[in-house]
Amino acid sequence: MKIVCLGGGPAGVYQAILMKLKDPGHDISVYERNRAGDTFGWGVVFSDQTMENLHANDPASAHAMTDELIHWDYIDIHINGHRERSGGHGFIGIGRKRLLQIIYERAIELGVNIHFETEFEVEDIERRFANADLIVAADGINSKIRNSDHKHFQVDIDPRVNRKLKCPLFRILKCLLVDKEMAVSVIMCLSSFQPTVAVSLPAPVPTTRPCASLSTGNFHP
Secondary structure: OEEEEEOOOHHHHHHHHHHHHHOOOOEEEEEOOOOOOOOOOOEEEEEHHHHHHHHHHOHHHHHHHHOOOEEEOEEEEEEOOEEEEEOOOOEEEEEHHHHHHHHHHHHHHHOOEEEOOOOOOHHHHOOOOOOOOEEEEOOOOOOHHHHOOOOOOOOOOOOOOOEEEEEEOOOOOOOOEOOOOOOOEEEEEEEOOEEEEEEEEOOOOOOOOOEEEEEEEOOEO
């Protein structure tokens, strides 16, 4: 089978790896607009369950990730001098650039053709890639392919106001405010192997209100 993947991010490259493992005879090409060393975003976080799934699907790349990740088991919430500890989470973090390097190397090892600095357009589906048996659109949130036909791809877009705040965790987060009526989603991420927290706030927050801080514990580099 001739497979073309439009987009060389983690999802696109990993599906190429899995398809090669399924059948080494597949002819798979990945097209990525950026250079091999380019990346956007701070890091990637997986749960322990996700890592188990990765090990089950491709032990080689999963072991390479495990050797370089940071693992944590609990999260501490500090407010008004009191610490509340939440345990049993089991998450790991790895720099996004390093993650891409690992899966690029694994894909190339398996025989996947990766074309960097290569643009593609919607018209290429019927022209340049007309002989492909399968085309995978993995070109991100602003996908050219998906945006070309919202009805066909059953796109459901619901724009809302959101504000995102990223703070390093090696300092107390005095900027994080707690309000029981405010939905705050906390995402653990990684920047150059430094733990960070990203907090999504639905609206601007006054700086005069009571503050709380988050920290994480039991990091294992």
